[in-house]
Amino acid sequence: MIGVKQRCGIAARLALVSLVAMVLAAAAQAQTVLIKNAKIVTLTDQGTLASADLLVRDGRIEQIADNLGDLNADLIIDGYGKVITPGLIAPSSELGLTEIGAAASTNDGAVLDSAIGAGFDPSVAYNPRSTLIPFNRAGGLTRAVVVPSSEEKIFAGQGFAIKLTGEFDSIIDTGLVQKVYFGEYGAQLAGGSRARAYEQIEGALQQAVEYNRNRDAIRKGAWRELEFSIADLEALQPLIEGEQSLLVSANRASDLLQMLALAKKYNLKLIIQGAAEGWMVADQLAAARVPVVIDALGNSPDAFEKLGARLDNAALMQKAGVLVAISGPGYAGSHNSYLSRQGAGNAVAYGLPFEEGVRAISANVATIFGLEGGVLAPGSRADLVLWSGDPLEVTSFAEMVLIDGKPQSLVTRSTRLRDRYLHPQAGTGHGYKLK
Amino acid sequence: MRFTLNSNIAARHLSTVVCGALLVTALVSCGGGKAEKHEGPDFSRQGAFPSSYKADEAAPVLIRGATLLTGTGEQMVNADILLKDGKIAAIGEGLKAPKKGMVVEGAGKWVTPGIIDVHSHLGNYPAPSIESSQDGNEMTAPNTAQVWAEHSVWTQDPQFALALAGGVTTLQILPGSANLFGGRGVTLKNVPGRSVQDMKFPGAPYGLKMACGENPKRVYGGKGTLPSTRMGNVAGYRQAWIDAAAYRDKWDDYEKNGGEEPERDLQLETLAGVLNGEILVHNHCYRGEEMAIMMDVAKEFGFQITAFHHAVEAYKVADLLAENNVCAAVWADWWGFKHEAFDMTEANLAIIDQAKACGMIHSDSEIGIQHLNEETAKAMVAGQRAGFAIEPRHAVAWMTLNPAKALGIDDVTGSLEKGKMADLVVWSRNPFSVYAKAEKVFIDGNLMYDRSNPERQPHSDFELGIMDAEGVRLSGSDVETQGGAQ
Numbered sequence: 001m002i003g004v005k006q007r008c009g010i011a012a013r014l015a016l017v018s019l020v021a022m023v024l025a026a027a028a029q030a031q032t033v034l035i036k037n038a039k040i041v042t043l044t045d046q047g048t049l050a051s052a053d054l055l056v057r058d059g060r061i062e063q064i065a066d067n068l069g070d071l072n073a074d075l076i077i078d079g080y081g082k083v084i085t086p087g088l089i090a091p092s093s094e095l096g097l098t099e100i101g102a103a104a105s106t107n108d109g110a111v112l113d114s115a116i117g118a119g120f121d122p123s124v125a126y127n128p129r130s131t132l133i134p135f136n137r138a139g140g141l142t143r144a145v146v147v148p149s150s151e152e153k154i155f156a157g158q159g160f161a162i163k164l165t166g167e168f169d170s171i172i173d174t175g176l177v178q179k180v181y182f183g184e185y186g187a188q189l190a191g192g193s194r195a196r197a198y199e200q201i202e203g204a205l206q207q208a209v210e211y212n213r214n215r216d217a218i219r220k221g222a223w224r225e226l227e228f229s230i231a232d233l234e235a236l237q238p239l240i241e242g243e244q245s246l247l248v249s250a251n252r253a254s255d256l257l258q259m260l261a262l263a264k265k266y267n268l269k270l271i272i273q274g275a276a277e278g279w280m281v282a283d284q285l286a287a288a289r290v291p292v293v294i295d296a297l298g299n300s301p302d303a304f305e306k307l308g309a310r311l312d313n314a315a316l317m318q319k320a321g322v323l324v325a326i327s328g329p330g331y332a333g334s335h336n337s338y339l340s341r342q343g344a345g346n347a348v349a350y351g352l353p354f355e356e357g358v359r360a361i362s363a364n365v366a367t368i369f370g371l372e373g374g375v376l377a378p379g380s381r382a383d384l385v386l387w388s389g390d391p392l393e394v395t396s397f398a399e400m401v402l403i404d405g406k407p408q409s410l411v412t413r414s415t416r417l418r419d420r421y422l423h424p425q426a427g428t429g430h431g432y433k434l435k
Numbered sequence: 436m437r438f439t440l441n442s443n444i445a446a447r448h449l450s451t452v453v454c455g456a457l458l459v460t461a462l463v464s465c466g467g468g469k470a471e472k473h474e475g476p477d478f479s480r481q482g483a484f485p486s487s488y489k490a491d492e493a494a495p496v497l498i499r500g501a502t503l504l505t506g507t508g509e510q511m512v513n514a515d516i517l518l519k520d521g522k523i524a525a526i527g528e529g530l531k532a533p534k535k536g537m538v539v540e541g542a543g544k545w546v547t548p549g550i551i552d553v554h555s556h557l558g559n560y561p562a563p564s565i566e567s568s569q570d571g572n573e574m575t576a577p578n579t580a581q582v583w584a585e586h587s588v589w590t591q592d593p594q595f596a597l598a599l600a601g602g603v604t605t606l607q608i609l610p611g612s613a614n615l616f617g618g619r620g621v622t623l624k625n626v627p628g629r630s631v632q633d634m635k636f637p638g639a640p641y642g643l644k645m646a647c648g649e650n651p652k653r654v655y656g657g658k659g660t661l662p663s664t665r666m667g668n669v670a671g672y673r674q675a676w677i678d679a680a681a682y683r684d685k686w687d688d689y690e691k692n693g694g695e696e697p698e699r700d701l702q703l704e705t706l707a708g709v710l711n712g713e714i715l716v717h718n719h720c721y722r723g724e725e726m727a728i729m730m731d732v733a734k735e736f737g738f739q740i741t742a743f744h745h746a747v748e749a750y751k752v753a754d755l756l757a758e759n760n761v762c763a764a765v766w767a768d769w770w771g772f773k774h775e776a777f778d779m780t781e782a783n784l785a786i787i788d789q790a791k792a793c794g795m796i797h798s799d800s801e802i803g804i805q806h807l808n809e810e811t812a813k814a815m816v817a818g819q820r821a822g823f824a825i826e827p828r829h830a831v832a833w834m835t836l837n838p839a840k841a842l843g844i845d846d847v848t849g850s851l852e853k854g855k856m857a858d859l860v861v862w863s864r865n866p867f868s869v870y871a872k873a874e875k876v877f878i879d880g881n882l883m884y885d886r887s888n889p890e891r892q893p894h895s896d897f898e899l900g901i902m903d904a905e906g907v908r909l910s911g912s913d914v915e916t917q918g919g920a921q
Binding site: 336 | 562563564565593594597649750751752753754768769770771772773774777778779780781782786789790800801802803805806809812813815816817820821822867868869870871872901902908909
C-alpha cells in the first residue's frame, strides 16, 4: 500500500552527508569554526537571535553577532534555516557505566556492599568507548552527569561529569553529587518506612558531623564505634561542608517538604530528582532555592507517590521560580539520555516557555551541577549543536555537534546497521559491507 | 510452502497465507475478501465473554476544512469529513452541515484515524503499580496459552484516559513475555467500562501472545525447567504445536464422525484456534535469526504469524517478513536494555516499510502510548535521513491502518474511509510534531475526549477523591497555555 516516490529525501540526504564529511575532514585541523546565518538560542542576555553568525576559536566561542562579515575560518558552515543551541547536558545518567542493561558484566553503576555506600565513586569504572557515547552525542548530548544507583542502600554514592568526546580523558569532574533515595524506593531500601529512610539519612549526616569534629580520635579508634566506615564518613564531608550537592530521589509533595526541612537543618545543597508532585510545593521549592531534575514525560500516576504526576509539572514549577532540569524519559534509560529533548518539547507543549525548555536540558543542568557550558556566550566553552530545525521538535536532528570547539563524528551503531541493511536481501554480502 | 499435515489443514492454511490477516468469524479479512463463517469446532470461543460495548447514539458531526491524513496514503487539504450513525458517512469538499449535531471548524487542524496500539498492558499492569495489581503475566509455566488477558484487565486503570488524550482509540492488551505461550490478548475500544466486556472491540479476533529469546529462557531456565536456551524455546513451541494439532484433529474427527465428545483443554483450545486460523499470533521477538526460525515453525505446523513485536532486528530480515506476509511492530529508538535489543537502528520501521512488509509503531508503555504520533514522527524522519521519501501521508498508517491489519480489524477501522467506524482524532496541528495535541477524539462517532471541555474528559473511579476528597485527580487544574513552540 505504501508506495514511495524517491524525491527530496535523496537530495536532502546527500546534502547532509556532504556536510558531515566536510565537517569531519576539516575537524582535525579546525581551530576556527564559523557558522553563518543561523538562528542562535544563546540562553544569555543576548537572547535568541533570528539570524546570526557564531565564531569558534581554540575551543571557545569568540563572537556571536548578527553579521560577522567575511571572516576567514578553517571551517565555514551555512546555518541558514538551522538553529544553534548549547550542547545538551544530561542531568542524570549511567553513561559509560552500562552497555547492556540486562548484562551484569557490562554494568558498573551499583555495588552490593554492607557499608552505607556514600563512599562509592564509580568514576574509575567509566568507559569512554561505550557505544552509548557516540549514540547520545549524535542526539546532541555533549556533557552528562553520571550517577550511581543502588539496590541495597539508600546512599548510592558519588556522581561525576563527563564530556561525550569518547576520549580517555573525558571525565571533567568527580565527586559532584551524593545520590540518596527517599520516598517509596528509599523506604523499601531502608527497611519499610520513609521514617526509617529519613532516620538513616539524618543519622549519616549526624555521624559525618561527629566525625568532622573528632576525626583524629575516631581514626585512632579512641571514640565510640560509629555505624559507618571511615570511607563513607569521609565521603560525606563535602556534603556537610556545603561543597557538594545531595541529589535526592523523591516524588510525593510531602516527601519533598521533608527533604527541604532536612536540607535546611543541615545547611545542605539539595537537588530533588523526580519531583513528580513538585508543582504542589513549587513555592516552597522556589523559596528554598532547591532545583529539580524531572522526567517531563512521566505523567502516569504509576506509584502512589506520583498521583499528582502531570505533563505541565515543568511549566508550573518554572513559573513559580523553581530551577528545572529535564532528564531523558525514565522508560528509555541511559541509552536514550538525549531524549531529554523530547521531554523538553512536551514540557513546552504543556506551557513551558520555549527558551526555558532549551534551558532545562542545557544551561540549568550546568547551573545545578556546577558545570561549565550550557550557554552560548563569547568566552564560553564551544559545546554546541547545529540543529536541522526547532531543537525541541521530534522531526529535527543534530547536523553538527561541537565539543570544545571540535566537530564530533555523528556516526553510531544505529547508522552503521542502517547502512548495512538499507536494502536487506539474501546472500552473504551483508557480512562484507563495512561502509 | 510445506504442508506436512493432512490436506484439510492444507486447504485451510492456504486461505490464511494468501490473505495474511486470518479469516475470522463475522469479520472481513484482508484485501476486501468476504467474511466467511468458520466451519468446524469452536476453538476461539468468541461467545464466552462477549463484548457488551455499545456505542452511544451519536448525533452527526461535520469536521470542516481540515487537513486529512486518511491512512490509505492520501493527504487531503481543506477537506470535510462527516460522521453519522457512528460511521464515516462522507469525505470531500463542501459537505453540508447536518441540521442537528456538531460542526468542528477544522482550519489549521489535522485529522487522522484513531491511533491503534497493537501492544499494551494497560489494565493488566495498571497505575499505580503495586504488587497486588501485577496481573499481566502468568509466570508459572512456559506454556500458559490457557490464560486470557481480559480476565486481568482492571478497567479503572487511570492510564486508559491518558492514552485517549494521546489519540488512542483502540488497543490490544497482551499478556507478558516470560512464557513461550503467554496466553490470549484482547482488543479493546478505549472507552470507559464497568467490565472488560464493556470495552471489548466487537468481533475482533483473539490474539495469542508468544515470546522468543531471552525472557522465557531466563525465567524458566532459572527455575530449572525447559527452556534455558533459545533451542529450548523452539523445542517448546514445536512440541506444543504437535499437541495442538492432535487436539484439533480429535475435535475435527468428532465433528465429522461423532462418537464420544473429547475433553476440553483450555490451553490446547487456544493453540488449535491458531491452527484453525481464528486466533492471530502476536510474537514478541527481537532477533532476525529468531524471526526466521519462527516463520519456519509456522510453516511446519501450518499457521500464520501475524506480527512480530519489539522487532528490533526486523530490518535485517525485512524481505523475509514481506515474503511471509508477517508484520513487525517496533519502537522508534529504544535499545540496549538487553542484548537482543542491542542492534537497534532508528531506520528500522522505514526499512521494513521499504521492503514492502507491514510495519507499525507500538508502545508497550504507559508513557509511549500517549505519544505514538511523536514516535511515528521520529521513525519517519529516520527513514527520510536514510534517503527514503517517506511522508506523513504514508507514515500515518504506521500508527493506524497497519496496526488495524495486525489486529484483524482493518475492514472496520484504521483509516478514514466511508463506511468505517468513526474512530478519529482532530489534532491541533500536523500530528508529527512534539507540539501537536489531540484536541478531539471520536470513537464510533462519539466525542470521547475533548481537550477544551473538562466534561468530556473521562476519569476512572480511581481518580475520584484520590488526592483531594472533594476533587477528581488533576481535573480542571490544567494549565492550558500554548507554550512557546517555534
